[in-house]
Amino acid sequence: MELKTRQVNGIIILELEGRFDAHTAQPVDDFLHEATLRDPAYVTVNLAQVTFVDSTALSTLVSGMKRARQRDGDLRLCCLQRPVRMIFELTRLDKAFEIFAGEDEALQAFTS
Amino acid sequence: MLTTILATQHAHFNALANAWLIAGAEAFMVSSDNLPLACWPPFADIEEATLIENLWSGRTKVGELRVVGPSDPASRARLQNEARLISSLIQIANDLHSVTAELVDTQDQLLAMYDLTQAMRDQLDLKKVLSRLARETVRIVKVDAVFVMVQRSDGSWLIQQFPEPILDLTTLEHLLDIIKETGHDLLLSEDDMMNQEIPVRNLLLLPIQLHDSTRAALGLVNKVEGDFMSPDIKLARAIAEHAGARIENALLYRENLTQAKMQTEMELAKRVQLNLLPHHKPTIVGIDFWAGSRPALQVGGDFYDFLHLDGRPFTFTVGDISGKGLPAALLMAMTRTVIRSKVHDAPTPTPEHVVGRSNKDLYDDFTEVSMFATVFVGQYQPLSREMLYANAGHSPVIYCPAGGKARLLKADGTAVGILPTSFSENQRLVFGPGDVLVVATDGLNEAHNELDEMFGYERLLDLIESLADKSAREIAEELYRTVSDFSTGRPQDDDQTVMVLKGLAV
Numbered sequence: 001m002e003l004k005t006r007q008v009n010g011i012i013i014l015e016l017e018g019r020f021d022a023h024t025a026q027p028v029d030d031f032l033h034e035a036t037l038r039d040p041a042y043v044t045v046n047l048a049q050v051t052f053v054d055s056t057a058l059s060t061l062v063s064g065m066k067r068a069r070q071r072d073g074d075l076r077l078c079c080l081q082r083p084v085r086m087i088f089e090l091t092r093l094d095k096a097f098e099i100f101a102g103e104d105e106a107l108q109a110f111t112s
Numbered sequence: 113m114l115t116t117i118l119a120t121q122h123a124h125f126n127a128l129a130n131a132w133l134i135a136g137a138e139a140f141m142v143s144s145d146n147l148p149l150a151c152w153p154p155f156a157d158i159e160e161a162t163l164i165e166n167l168w169s170g171r172t173k174v175g176e177l178r179v180v181g182p183s184d185p186a187s188r189a190r191l192q193n194e195a196r197l198i199s200s201l202i203q204i205a206n207d208l209h210s211v212t213a214e215l216v217d218t219q220d221q222l223l224a225m226y227d228l229t230q231a232m233r234d235q236l237d238l239k240k241v242l243s244r245l246a247r248e249t250v251r252i253v254k255v256d257a258v259f260v261m262v263q264r265s266d267g268s269w270l271i272q273q274f275p276e277p278i279l280d281l282t283t284l285e286h287l288l289d290i291i292k293e294t295g296h297d298l299l300l301s302e303d304d305m306m307n308q309e310i311p312v313r314n315l316l317l318l319p320i321q322l323h324d325s326t327r328a329a330l331g332l333v334n335k336v337e338g339d340f341m342s343p344d345i346k347l348a349r350a351i352a353e354h355a356g357a358r359i360e361n362a363l364l365y366r367e368n369l370t371q372a373k374m375q376t377e378m379e380l381a382k383r384v385q386l387n388l389l390p391h392h393k394p395t396i397v398g399i400d401f402w403a404g405s406r407p408a409l410q411v412g413g414d415f416y417d418f419l420h421l422d423g424r425p426f427t428f429t430v431g432d433i434s435g436k437g438l439p440a441a442l443l444m445a446m447t448r449t450v451i452r453s454k455v456h457d458a459p460t461p462t463p464e465h466v467v468g469r470s471n472k473d474l475y476d477d478f479t480e481v482s483m484f485a486t487v488f489v490g491q492y493q494p495l496s497r498e499m500l501y502a503n504a505g506h507s508p509v510i511y512c513p514a515g516g517k518a519r520l521l522k523a524d525g526t527a528v529g530i531l532p533t534s535f536s537e538n539q540r541l542v543f544g545p546g547d548v549l550v551v552a553t554d555g556l557n558e559a560h561n562e563l564d565e566m567f568g569y570e571r572l573l574d575l576i577e578s579l580a581d582k583s584a585r586e587i588a589e590e591l592y593r594t595v596s597d598f599s600t601g602r603p604q605d606d607d608q609t610v611m612v613l614k615g616l617a618v
Contacts, residue, residue: 022558022605054554054566055434055558059484062482062484062527062530063434063482063483066479066482066530067482070479089522090520090522091486091507091523092503092504092522092524092525092526092527093505093526093530095526096526096527096531
């Protein structure tokens with residue numbers, strides 16, 4: 001799975017592409033560990049190109065989100081594809097994360 | 113050699129000399145470098161020899177046969193023959209001597225090697241193997257000092273020098289680089305040493321061959337009395353080869369020990385875990401119940417539990433801690449205990465209370481370790497024939513009404529440990545004869561086959577629908593079997609827990 005990172009106004013944006021599962025989760029976990037070291041930690045994960053997530057992927061995102069919130073920041077998601085959105089709804093993680101339809105909305109929400 | 117033969121074969125020389133004297137010669141002598149070694153009669157004059165023939169050992173002249181008196185061709189021919197015969201004898205005697213010397217050497221080496229093998233025999237500790245090797249080599253090859261070095265997997269060196277360190281690490285690494293290039297021994301004799309900046313008189317360095325190309329070497333420093341000769345090098349090579357086998361053993365032993373330790377810890381953890389799962393089957397009026405868990409190789413975070421307390425509805429739970437290994441196993445134990453204690457709360461808690469209060473208790477700890485637990489709590493109400501449940505982020509939970517289609521039950525709240533307050537709410541489900549409820553963990557739908565395909569929710573739903581008329585136990589066993597068949601060839605890397613409830617006609 002591909003990882004692309006950018007920064008906009010102090011917000012870290014992580015773009016993932018492909019299958020996000022047990023085999024591909026480790027580098028994301030490592031990246032989020034680093035990214036959530038800052039204070040405050042603002043991270044947006046863009047899942048537009050992610051076709052699938054499994055429990056390990058969800059676990060990675062949850063850990064990242066919790067660490068970010070502990071540092072007065074947050075980890076937010078945007079651009080979920082339908083099958084991925086369904087998994088979030090099934091496990092009610094759509095209530096745990098702030099999820100946005102587009103990246104701009106996600107970034108704006110941080111600054112407001 | 114000539115003098116030796118004269119001494120050992122004295123009788124034959126006597127006979128030879130006497131034959132000449134009887135034939136009319138005045139004297140017969142054996143000389144070397146124009147000095148008489150033996151004369152018949154004693155004290156004859158060497159200058160007066162009329163016939164002289166050389167004695168040879170191979171191509172080296174070792175002496176002469178001299179006769180005083182005759183000088184005719186027949187006598188000359190006779191002396192020539194005798195000289196040839198004796199030369200032959202000298203050659204053979206020399207060869208015998210060499211062979212004997214080699215034999216003695218070899219015997220010495222064998223004894224030395226035997227000593228070494230005995231000294232290192234029961235040693236499995238790598239450090240001790242190296243230190244003993246160094247010590248014995250000093251004694252056997254007769255050098256001032258020896259060093260042995262083995263490279264660890266992290267690149268650092270384990271070095272033993274006996275009796276004390278002579279060379280520093282940089283020098284040792286430099287020498288090692290040289291033999292790595294050439295692939296064989298390095299011998300630096302006294303002359304070579306003058307150009308090197310190494311504070312020793314002479315040095316012999318041999319690579320030690322190890323199976324997995326781990327680098328190792330044996331170095332011998334300052335041969336006592338002289339330089340390293342061929343027998344020393346042979347002996348050192350034999351030692352290096354033996355050392356290779358011993359070091360391999362020690363490395364293997366160490367690896368096995370580490371693995372064995374880890375495995376024991378894992379097995380203990382697993383045993384504790386399994387003990388925390390229920391050991392008996394509950395009997396509930398109106399419900400056919402079956403539950404079981406197939407743990408993965410690594411300890412995991414699945415748990416299931418049920419409580420049937422007096423005067424209270426039958427309560428059952430299934431949970432899955434995020435992650436694997438010992439951390440998940442530890443949290444599993446904790447979560448199960450907390451949930452159990454909440455079920456014991458008075459007044460009788462409903463599933464949403466169990467989930468809510470458990471979340472409150474566990475939130476801080478889970479946040480601390482960045483983990484969470486998906487939990488399903490169900491409660492059977494026999495009077496109304498209803499299932500009450502709260503699903504905190506858990507899946508797969510599949511409900512198949514009698515004769516109807518199987519469907520996934522969505523979670524009503526987030527998993528335990530994610531948010532400080534849980535907002536799970538009690539959900540109601542009609543549960544009459546023939547209705548099936550399967551609460552499992554994602555080890556089933558996330559099982560992979562050799563083509564890397566996942567079992568998935570669809571297959572699970574279809575399968576349960578097709579099994580709906582069977583008993584709870586049959587449904588569970590068929591689920592396990594199908595998933596197992598699907599993932600043949602792939603190891604099970606997550607726990608697989610299945611709990612089946614089926615409504616019975618009362």
